[in-house]
Amino acid sequence: MAFAQDIRSIEAGLAHKVSENLKALADSFAKYRLYRRTVRELNELSAAELADIGLNRGAIISAAREAVYGN
Numbered sequence: 001m002a003f004a005q006d007i008r009s010i011e012a013g014l015a016h017k018v019s020e021n022l023k024a025l026a027d028s029f030a031k032y033r034l035y036r037r038t039v040r041e042l043n044e045l046s047a048a049e050l051a052d053i054g055l056n057r058g059a060i061i062s063a064a065r066e067a068v069y070g071n
Helices: 002-042 047-052 055-067
Strands: none
Touching: 002 055, 047 055
């Protein structure tokens, strides 16, 4: 009987770990999509519009990375 309980406990733990990993993967993908969208939208701005917000074309990628990932 204890053996069956141990197996169920292991299966529940494994299911929880898989669920956590899938959630982390989904979160990472959502952040990546937001990053790509941010880069795309900043690239659509004119040089004057970028200057208004304190950016230039060379700073778009780092600004988008910082906005989405915080680093």
